[in-house]
Amino acid sequence: MTPGLALSDALDSRWAQHGNRAAIREGDRETSYRELLRRSQNLSRAIEPLLGEPGQRVAMVLPNSESFVAAFFAIARLGGVAAPLSTHYRSQELAYYLDDLDAAAVLVHPGSVEQVLAVVPRLKRPPALLEVSVEGEPRPVRPGKGGARPVPAVDLSPLIQQYTSGSTGKPKRVVRTHSLLLAELQALQAIFETTEADRFLGVAPFSHVNGLVRTMMSAMYAGATLYPVADFRRRDVIGLIARERITFLGAVPQIFSILGQMPGRGNADLSSLRLAFSSSAPLLATDCRRFLTRYGIALRQLYGSSETGTISFNRNPSAPCDESVGPPLQGVRVEVFDDKGQAVAPGVEGEIAIASPFAASGYLHNESATRESFRDGVYFSGDLGTKDKAGRLMLTGRKKLMLNRGGFKVNPYEVEAAIREHPRVADVAVYGAPSPQGDDLVCAAIVPAGACTAEEIMAHCRERIADFKIPARIEMRDALPRSATGKILRKQL
Numbered sequence: 001m002t003p004g005l006a007l008s009d010a011l012d013s014r015w016a017q018h019g020n021r022a023a024i025r026e027g028d029r030e031t032s033y034r035e036l037l038r039r040s041q042n043l044s045r046a047i048e049p050l051l052g053e054p055g056q057r058v059a060m061v062l063p064n065s066e067s068f069v070a071a072f073f074a075i076a077r078l079g080g081v082a083a084p085l086s087t088h089y090r091s092q093e094l095a096y097y098l099d100d101l102d103a104a105a106v107l108v109h110p111g112s113v114e115q116v117l118a119v120v121p122r123l124k125r126p127p128a129l130l131e132v133s134v135e136g137e138p139r140p141v142r143p144g145k146g147g148a149r150p151v152p153a154v155d156l157s158p159l160i161q162q163y164t165s166g167s168t169g170k171p172k173r174v175v176r177t178h179s180l181l182l183a184e185l186q187a188l189q190a191i192f193e194t195t196e197a198d199r200f201l202g203v204a205p206f207s208h209v210n211g212l213v214r215t216m217m218s219a220m221y222a223g224a225t226l227y228p229v230a231d232f233r234r235r236d237v238i239g240l241i242a243r244e245r246i247t248f249l250g251a252v253p254q255i256f257s258i259l260g261q262m263p264g265r266g267n268a269d270l271s272s273l274r275l276a277f278s279s280s281a282p283l284l285a286t287d288c289r290r291f292l293t294r295y296g297i298a299l300r301q302l303y304g305s306s307e308t309g310t311i312s313f314n315r316n317p318s319a320p321c322d323e324s325v326g327p328p329l330q331g332v333r334v335e336v337f338d339d340k341g342q343a344v345a346p347g348v349e350g351e352i353a354i355a356s357p358f359a360a361s362g363y364l365h366n367e368s369a370t371r372e373s374f375r376d377g378v379y380f381s382g383d384l385g386t387k388d389k390a391g392r393l394m395l396t397g398r399k400k401l402m403l404n405r406g407g408f409k410v411n412p413y414e415v416e417a418a419i420r421e422h423p424r425v426a427d428v429a430v431y432g433a434p435s436p437q438g439d440d441l442v443c444a445a446i447v448p449a450g451a452c453t454a455e456e457i458m459a460h461c462r463e464r465i466a467d468f469k470i471p472a473r474i475e476m477r478d479a480l481p482r483s484a485t486g487k488i489l490r491k492q493l
Helices: 007-018 033-050 066-077 091-101 110-122 178-192 209-222 234-244 253-260 285-295 367-373 412-420 454-462
Strands: 022-026 029-032 057-061 081-084 105-108 128-132 138-142 158-163 173-177 199-202 225-228 248-251 275-278 300-305 309-313 333-337 350-355 378-387 393-398 403-405 408-410 425-434 440-448 473-476
Touching: 007 033, 007 066, 007 178, 007 209, 022 033, 022 066, 029 033, 033 066, 033 105, 033 128, 033 138, 057 066, 057 091, 066 081, 066 128, 066 209, 066 225, 091 110, 105 110, 110 128, 110 138, 158 178, 173 178, 178 209, 178 309, 199 209, 199 234, 209 225, 209 248, 209 300, 209 309, 234 253, 253 275, 253 285, 333 378, 367 378, 393 412, 403 440, 408 412, 412 425, 412 440, 412 454, 454 473
Parallel strands: 022 225, 057 081, 057 105, 081 158, 105 128, 199 225, 199 248, 248 275, 275 300, 440 473
Antiparallel strands: 022 029, 128 138, 158 173, 300 309, 333 350, 350 378, 378 393, 403 408, 425 440
16 A cells, blocks of 8 residues: 555546446446546535535435445545445434534435435534435535635545444444555455456445445445445345346345345346355354355355454355354454453354454544453454354354343343244344343344244243243244344344
């Protein structure tokens, strides 16, 4: 990496070289790299007067689209900090994030303008609003304060601000710089072996680190062609992969589960997929095997986080549906520690800790959370897992999700795995509730796949797990609450 080179400079240079090559195909419309660069630079000129100084946040309420790509790099070019927000957020969520960001401007898709405008009066310092069309053309909706002309970005400048899922409290702010992201993109290109000839399917939300970095930014860095998908519809996605000969698919487990359970394969030919990987949540072995049986494609697992970027990737072609998340990327060091902070032997479960050249150094304006999770340049993830002698990681659960039942520790993932073996269980989430004795009741929310009773589930569990792990409370649900990335929203159970 050239010292002092911003990621936006590196991409601008590459895009200019790619010229008439197809950058984005969205529906029937194709945009070349030359045209994408022109549109992104045009957006930079529209955003520039809205930024008072470098480092100001610009919120993005945009779907997976050409407009998202053009806008993201328009912000980067100005030294602004891009803060992508999900288009699924509603008034309460938008008000929280926009107030917390204290953004100088919000870039909005035409379909979200009225919703964002309705939230603006509730904010302490209302931002400017700029509508961005499907083609990336700007239209001012609400004026901002203006300010000094931003200076060019440098490699140490912040580029993105994202939020953790907030499973243990309020969402925490993670800021990563141009240099961290450029280093990660270089590492991803090496392990994915991406080239200009690749066709990326952009189905994972660009508002989340998985879709943002491993799909959108990786495609643009490689000079490949990106096919953004704003709304996941299983038949449309299968048809797009087959018709356009997609070669690269990064998604969440829920998407692969849905595709694997389609009623019939029909004439869908997915043989063009040279790489398909799952991230953001554990991929069940049953879902992986079902996808392999139906389409002949072995899914790989990737492990990463908002705080660290990509940590490890299972790229072993000889072990279909291996549940490991593979060895760490080059330059990334991973250790497993026990509760006393001592490194454990291979195969022993403990907390996974990461030292990475792609990682943030802490949480913005949250010293207590930073002290807890970032220690001497190492990020303590809260994930439980093991590491074998070859350095391959296996994830087993979450440390902070562990339940305390009468002094015994209960791993919700272990209980979920036992319940999933019941033939009439389609989905399950295990969580804790306060008991009269001050410990945790083990509870299970189950989506049945046929006639099923709580008594049957308890009897099923007695054959598989210890009594203290068996759910004391079982509820049947029509569906489980999940985020856009497929994670179970346990606070809503």
